[in-house]
Amino acid sequence: MILSCGEALIDMLPRTSAEGEPCFAPYPGGAVMNTAVALGRLGVPSAFLSGLSTDLFGQMLTDALTASHVDTTLAIRSARPTTLAFVRLEGGQASYAFHDENSAGRMIVPADLPDLPDHIQALFFGGISLMVEPSATTYEALMTREAGSRRVLMIDPNIRPAFIADEPGYRARIARMIGMAHIVKLSDEDLRWLSGVGPIEDLARTLLARGPAAVFVTEGARGAHAFTRKHHVFVPASKVTVADTVGAGDTFNAGILAALFRANLLNPDALDDLPEPALIRTLDLGTRAAAITVSRPGANPPWATEIV
Numbered sequence: 001m002i003l004s005c006g007e008a009l010i011d012m013l014p015r016t017s018a019e020g021e022p023c024f025a026p027y028p029g030g031a032v033m034n035t036a037v038a039l040g041r042l043g044v045p046s047a048f049l050s051g052l053s054t055d056l057f058g059q060m061l062t063d064a065l066t067a068s069h070v071d072t073t074l075a076i077r078s079a080r081p082t083t084l085a086f087v088r089l090e091g092g093q094a095s096y097a098f099h100d101e102n103s104a105g106r107m108i109v110p111a112d113l114p115d116l117p118d119h120i121q122a123l124f125f126g127g128i129s130l131m132v133e134p135s136a137t138t139y140e141a142l143m144t145r146e147a148g149s150r151r152v153l154m155i156d157p158n159i160r161p162a163f164i165a166d167e168p169g170y171r172a173r174i175a176r177m178i179g180m181a182h183i184v185k186l187s188d189e190d191l192r193w194l195s196g197v198g199p200i201e202d203l204a205r206t207l208l209a210r211g212p213a214a215v216f217v218t219e220g221a222r223g224a225h226a227f228t229r230k231h232h233v234f235v236p237a238s239k240v241t242v243a244d245t246v247g248a249g250d251t252f253n254a255g256i257l258a259a260l261f262r263a264n265l266l267n268p269d270a271l272d273d274l275p276e277p278a279l280i281r282t283l284d285l286g287t288r289a290a291a292i293t294v295s296r297p298g299a300n301p302p303w304a305t306e307i308v
Helices: 031-041 056-067 135-146 167-180 188-195 200-208 248-262 276-294
Strands: 002-005 009-016 022-029 046-049 051-053 076-078 084-090 093-099 122-126 152-156 183-187 214-218 223-227 232-236
Touching: 002 031, 002 135, 009 056, 022 031, 022 056, 031 046, 031 056, 031 122, 031 248, 051 056, 122 135, 122 248, 135 152, 135 167, 152 167, 152 248, 183 188, 183 248, 188 200, 188 214, 200 214, 200 223, 214 248, 214 276, 223 276, 232 276, 248 276
Parallel strands: 002 046, 002 122, 009 084, 051 076, 122 152, 152 183, 183 214
Antiparallel strands: 009 022, 084 093, 214 223, 223 232
16 A cells, blocks of 8 residues: 655636636645546555544545545544645646645644555655645655655655745755655756756766666646666656646655555665656556546546556
């Protein structure tokens, strides 16, 4: 089972009312929740660890997770409010305004963390939960605790610069977590925000030198790269009509993890020597799943039966 660790929130997506007025409609979302949902829909055993509210929106999140076959047993429940993310779309690209103060997801602390059952094979981290306190410290503590286990650790920072209050502290945290991770995924924009200008391959290999076994880099409509110490593979993106890009990278993450899980490669020993054909198959599933997500509004990852 793969445990996704991080935020669940309500995306308030722009819509037009029946009277023609602009409005917002609530949709379950959040980068890490999207990955958990996508994994469940791809038929991979999926679980979710986050702070979930008992309020109306929190129940929407729980229902959405359950509907996509995601186990919420490890979620940390409280009466604090659910995080809301108001979304603005320009040319299909999403920008966000977060309302997260004192939220159920943000306010979890290390003492809240549960012991993990033996069937948890991998942990995925990322999103805005790594940008705010105390959740950022809490998820780093969980990753540090599990770094000595045989579980695979993956991180996608999914950086939102406008949401980062303490940039030096955030950069230091992400550097530490990348050093503990077996798999790192970033968009090309996130890679350059973290590592500066330069060719993608050079920047990715700088990250590999910090310890990960594999680094995946997405380039939007162009495609995605996989880097290991031995290989560099590129797979072009599937051509689709884009509705919006909400949830695209999150679905890609699920595709990567699902492909490795299905190939029995989701363990530290196998990741240290991934063969090139396996990397191609992994990128292929990630890009095809993400293409379906961007072809429809909001974060709506595909089910396994939709991927041919």
